[in-house]
Structure formats: C-alpha cells, structure tokens
Amino acid sequence: MGQTFKSLDDAEFNRFFTDFRFTAYRLESLQRYDVSYEKAEFDLFLGGQQRGEFPGIARWIEETVRPARAAGKLLHRVHVVEEPLSDYVRFECAWAYTHTVRAGEDVRLLPVSPGEWPTGLPHHDYWLFDSATLVMMHYGDGGTFEAAEVVDDAERIVQANFWRDMAVGRSIPFPAFAEKYGGSF
Template identity: 60%
Template sequence: MSTVFTSLDDAEFNLLFREFRQSVFRLETLQHYQVSYEKDEFARFLTGESRGEFPGISGWISGTVIPARAARKSMHRVHVVEEPLSDYVRFECAWAYEHTVPAGEDVRVITVERGQWPDNLPRAEYWLFDSELLVAMNYDEDGTFRFAEVITNAAEVALARQWRDTAMELSIPYREFAERYDGLFVEQAR
C-alpha cells in the first residue's frame, strides 16, 4: 500500500521538502491551481491590488528554498505554460516566481500555444525527490488539489526521471521567459 497525502499541509508530505538530500524536481502542467494558501492573494491580484505580504510564498522561501540553497541542495521546477497566459499563470509569475527565483529556486518554463502540448511530455503533475522518490500530485479539472501519492514502482520512477530530463531540455529559464513580457511580472510584483 502506498502513502497518500490528502492535504498540502500534511506534516509527512512537508517533511519530504526538508529531508531530501540533493535535489527536488517539480513538473507543473496546469494553467490554474486552486489551493487555499493563495486564494486571497489571487483574488487581490485579479482586482489589481499590489502584492503585499504573501504568507504562502514567504513560508516556502524561508522554510524551504533558502534552507535548501544553504545546504547546497537544488530545487528545480518546470511549468508548461500555454499562451496566451491564463490569469493564474500571470499571478504565479508575478507574485511567486519573481520571488522564489532570486531566493534560489530554478524555475523554468516551456511555452506552447493553447491546445498544443510538447512531444514526449505528459500532462502529469509530480514531485521527484533525489531522483528516487516520486510523489504524483492529483488535481480536479478546476485545479483543486485532491491528493498526492507516493509511487514506489521502479518503472514509474524511471519514467518520471525521463520526463524530468525532457522537461529540463525543452525549457528555458524563468528570467528568459519573463523578458518576453517586457517587465509585466516585475511591475505587478511590487
């Protein structure tokens, strides 16, 4: 029986982000996520308010990204982004990535036209810890988190490593992606 996490706040799930030894990789493929820790901030973003305090991202940076960087661990994330950008992706760029990248998270982006998808890359959501521990993230169609499941099957873990390598090869650094939008994300991050 595999381990299943039904909450993003699950202590055992969050322990994985403190105990990984060398690297963690995240593949994101949704154009919208509905998670409780950013609901208020996303609503503020949509009304044009300034960023202000964002506890979810501040906690991620201070509790995960900075300690990992200090321990010489690497954190990689690739987001497959459809263009034109969804409101949520603009929010994620301006209010999250603009802050996590300088803190040490290697965020990368693959852009595709809406309705297209990169070859050899699934619409899968997962975390891969130390290239060994796979945690499949499961969301409803509207981006609501359902559950995360630890996958121990060696073939599935190997496939996730292959997808990671493909995603890293196809992606560009976040900064290069953001430059295409002529400062849009920086201005909104203030």
C-alpha cells in the same frame, strides 16, 4: 502504490521538502491551481493590485527554498504554460516565481500554444526527490488538490527522471521568460 496524502499541510508529506538530500523537482502542467493559501492574493492580483510576495510564498521561501540552497541542494521546477498566459499563470509569475527565483529556486517555463502539449511529456503533475522518490500530484477540475501519492514502482520512477530531463532541456529559465514579457505579467 505507496502512501497517499490528502492534505498539502500533512507533516509527513512536507518532510519530503526538508529531508531530500540533493534535488527536488516539480513538473507543473495545470494552467490554474486552486489552493486556499493563495485565494486572497489571487483575488487582489485580479483586482489590479501590484503587491508581490505573499505569506504562502514567503513561507515557502523561508522554510524550503533558502534552507535547501544553503545546504547546497537544488530545488527546481518546470511549468508547461499555454500562451497567452492564463490569469493564474500571470499571478504565479508576478507574485510567486519572481520571489522564489530570487531566493534560489530554479524555475523554468515551457510555453505551448493552446491545445498543444510537448511531445513525450505527461499531462500531469509530480514531484521527484533525489531522482528516486516519485510523488504524483492529483488535482480535480479547476486545479483543486485531491491527493499526493507516493509511487514505488521503479519503472515509473525512471520514466519520471526521463520526463524531468526532457522538460528541463526544452524549457526557458524564468528570468529569460519574464524578459519576454518585459517583467509585466
């Protein structure tokens, strides 16, 4: 195994998001992520606030999405989501994806029924940079980040590329998914 990062704020981990040359892809599998930079906004969302973009997402857009798009790079993700949507996924759709898509991130969703999972796809998160650098994302109960692990096994990297292609092919672009909900999450 390769390097392990214990913090999402690790400068070396974050260099993956500035140094990739062509593509950065994320598979998201959880129905809730518990990260500190979203807590206050998630609580506001649960309280019925209609605020929208928040500092963590604004930073992601300004530091990652817009520079990548300006350089002709593709930043994309597929989130496997259970329907009915969890409160957290509704929050992500309304307060994050709406804004990141507008800035140029290709966000796609793959809806499933509760307890079901798309055949052939893993039930864990990862980032894949330039189809060659695999970073497994490890989360604990409730979606708490534990570690990001760089994987240097060629077979696992090829498998992650296969999963990416499968997930993208089966998923729905966020704008079409949002239309299904009338833009109201």
